[in-house]
Amino acid sequence: MTFNTSKPESNICQSMLTELDSVFTQTFGSAPTRHFQAPGRVNLIGEHTDYNDGFVLPCAINYQTLVAVTPRDDMTVKVVAVDYNNQQDEFSLENEISAHSSQLWSNYVRGVIKHLQMRGHVFKGANLAITGNVPQGAGLSSSASLEVAIGETFRGLYDLLLTKAEVALNGQEAENQFVGCQCGIMDQMVSACGSKFNALLLDCRSLDAELISMPENLAVMIINSNVKRGLVDSEYNTRRLQCEEAAGTLGLKALRDISLADLHSNKDKLPEVVYRRAHHVVSDSERTVLAAQALKTNDVVQLSRLMAASHISMRDDFEITVPQIDFAVKILTEYLGDKGGVRMTGGGFGGCMVAIMPHDLVEGAKQLMAKRYQAETGYQETIYICSASEGAGEI
Known part of the structure; x- marks a missing residue:
């Protein structure tokens, strides 16, 4: 869920990372230790078929959500959103995670983390900074990109026993049950499991996926x-x-x-x-x-x-x-x-x-x-x- 719509050329991605690290360091007093990303997607064909257990044909695109992170020794999660004027959120993993009353972006982060806990995963807190260039509100899945980026961050940071598909399913559950939009699985699945040069023919019932090579011409x-x-x-x-x-x-x-x-x-x-x-x-x-x-x-x-x-x-x-x-x-x-x-x-x-x-x-x-x-x-x-x-x- 970001506003930054700069083109994803390599130098632009580097400038995004540079700004992300700068905000992280200003906010938390030291540089981040790791970085994670999750892309947006475009669906080539198959609309509103995913929640009907049908087929979809999306591909991940070279626009993405970026997360800078450092683990914490306590149970506090602190987040700063670069693309929302450096708004911040803070909550404890030891308390019931509830929706933020005024910051919608915060609820995607909170929902993903809450649903990881509901799945039985145990982990400590983290300092996070988030930015991205997936156009918001354009149908390119900025929300799924954010959900998967947060899930992938905690999966990697704390070696959680999750597959990429489970990261996607967790993000979908968060959007369905915490945020309140009854989306299907397509957006999160291709953000988690996309492949360079390929579209993904996804069976939304079995979650079987076949890579479909994109013609070079x-x-x-x-x-x-x-x-x-x-x-x-x-x-x-x-x-x-x-x-x-x-x-x-x-x-x-x-x-x-x-x-x-x-x-x-x-x-x-x-x-x-x-x-x-x-x-x-x-x-x-x-x-x-x-x-x-x-x-x-x-x-x-x-x-x-x-x-x-x-x-x-x-x-x-x-x-x-x-x-x-x-x-x-x-x-x-x-x-x-x-x-x-x-x-x-x-x-x-x-x-x-x-x-x-x-x-x-x-x-x-x-x-x-x-x-x-x-x-x-x-x-x-x-x-x-x-x-x-x-x-x-x-x-």
């Missing part, structure tokens, strides 16, 4: 609409309840357990809006598996078709897009044709689009957005060119 462009995602938490929870209603009515553990054909044949059992929500989830999960195969074979025409269908489904069935993003997707789709794909990515109601295209089309796409997006919508886009990156670990 294709660029990944993220376009931030800069439409604030103000409704995302409440609407996200509503969509989840609607999906659970559909599954319950049809006698399923989750929407993962029905095919598109069978869902259609049971259409009359569901309220119209609930059917459309389910239709998106089931169809997008099926599209995700096909998209992974298309990436494997560098079938850009198929990938283009699948991404276009995914966006239409999010717009019409799941109703989570906004006019500004629909406009941007329309003009980029016309520009790319069957040479690339574009769709909204993330929870919806604003945020980002993801586009996959040959490198020689990137500059034209930038120029098109610069010429038409703000003129049509009144919003100024921000564009990031990303690469698939490693998951969480020590720096």
Whole structure:
């Protein structure tokens, strides 16, 4: 959960680390002893399928949360957030950890640590400083990046018996139960387990993951609409309840357990809006598996078709897009044709689009957005060119 949106080139990362260490030293009186990081992510396809036990196809990106840390001999945790004007938080591991009344970022830290304790892990306190360049509120999982970074920090600092997947699950539990957003497992899992040069085809029921090599001839462009995602938490929870209603009515553990054909044949059992929500989830999960195969074979025409269908489904069935993003997707789709794909990515109601295209089309796409997006919508886009990156670990 950070505001710093500088580009993640090596010199910028070094400057982030330098500033992080400076704030740490000013706050705690000595330099940190260790550093950890966890990346944000972009989801190439498969939206709102994760909490329905379906498939997703994200990749970790080269924007990340950074943590500087020194262990303490007592049970106190002290934290300073560089990107929030050096706000500080302090709490004891010996007392019940409750939510902070006014600092939202603090609750992600508190929640992760509390849920580590609830899992039976025993550890002492720490001095922490946090910064990052994952754009906040853009659908690139700044919150999951923070959760995984904190989990990975304590895992490494105190040699906790946790796998990377368990770090991810702990972060999801903290967001679900402590922060109160009913997210699925995708964001935390790819932040923890991402791989350089690869996307991750994730089965959100079994947590089995297959690395899908990203074709070298294709660029990944993220376009931030800069439409604030103000409704995302409440609407996200509503969509989840609607999906659970559909599954319950049809006698399923989750929407993962029905095919598109069978869902259609049971259409009359569901309220119209609930059917459309389910239709998106089931169809997008099926599209995700096909998209992974298309990436494997560098079938850009198929990938283009699948991404276009995914966006239409999010717009019409799941109703989570906004006019500004629909406009941007329309003009980029016309520009790319069957040479690339574009769709909204993330929870919806604003945020980002993801586009996959040959490198020689990137500059034209930038120029098109610069010429038409703000003129049509009144919003100024921000564009990031990303690469698939490693998951969480020590720096």
